[in-house]
Amino acid sequence: MSLDGKVAIVTGSGRGLGLAYAQELARRGASVVVNDVDARATADAVAAIEASGGRAVAVTAPVGPTETAQELVSTAVAHFGRLDILVTNAGVLRDTVLWKMTDDDFDTVVTVHLRGTFTTVREAVRHMRQADAGGRIICIGSPTGQRGTFGQTNYAAAKAGIVGMVRTWALELKRAGITANTVVPVAxxxxxxxxxxxxxxxxxxxxxxxxxxxxxxxxxxxxxxxxxxxx
Known part of the structure; x- marks a missing residue:
């Protein structure tokens, strides 16, 4: 599959699975906006992609705030001229059993996973609909959101919520030629x-x-x- 000329944003792509997604998209020809909260991780990811002949640019910022979503989309357009693909992968863990979980434990995980997915997809879709060239939204879920995991009330809620949002977006975005899917990795x-x-x-x-x-x-x-x- 050639992605020559396409432009992708991958959140949480400074390391791990997110980095693997960004590298594979770049290997297939897409220009990639790399995102992480760690400046060294984003710089290293961009360097690795460029060393393999790809094109990439970094945005170091936490997902969740609308301002980060706007920066991601504007960076893609400013550097590469368009946006075709969004992969929402950024995440954090604050694992503990229900009766020990604090408000901050819950809010931090839900903000990054659920709100971060919502704000980033919303901003990307606004651009894609205006450009009228279709697009691809790929949101990363988890088996925890489907089956539950001991000590992960916050993470399970967020990942299950992502699936619910994506099912809705698939219906809402069909007419615009934008597909929305969730990938649940077991890796x-x-x-x-x-x-x-x-x-x-x-x-x-x-x-x-x-x-x-x-x-x-x-x-x-x-x-x-x-x-x-x-x-």
């Missing part, structure tokens, strides 16, 4: 590295070794490259 990441059940698979991925067959074949647990290909 070796910094987040799954904290889950003992996945430890052997994550260690293998980090070492550049094949994952044990049980994880890939029985659980459908994969790598960042697997998910990036789908995105």
């Amino acid at each position: 070796a990441t910094a987040m799954t590295a904290t889950v003992p059940y996945f430890a052997a698979a994550v260690r293998a991925e980090a070492a550049g070794e094949p994952m044990p067959a049980f994880f890939r074949h029985d659980l459908g647990f994969g790598t960042a490259a697997d998910v990036a290909g789908l995105v």
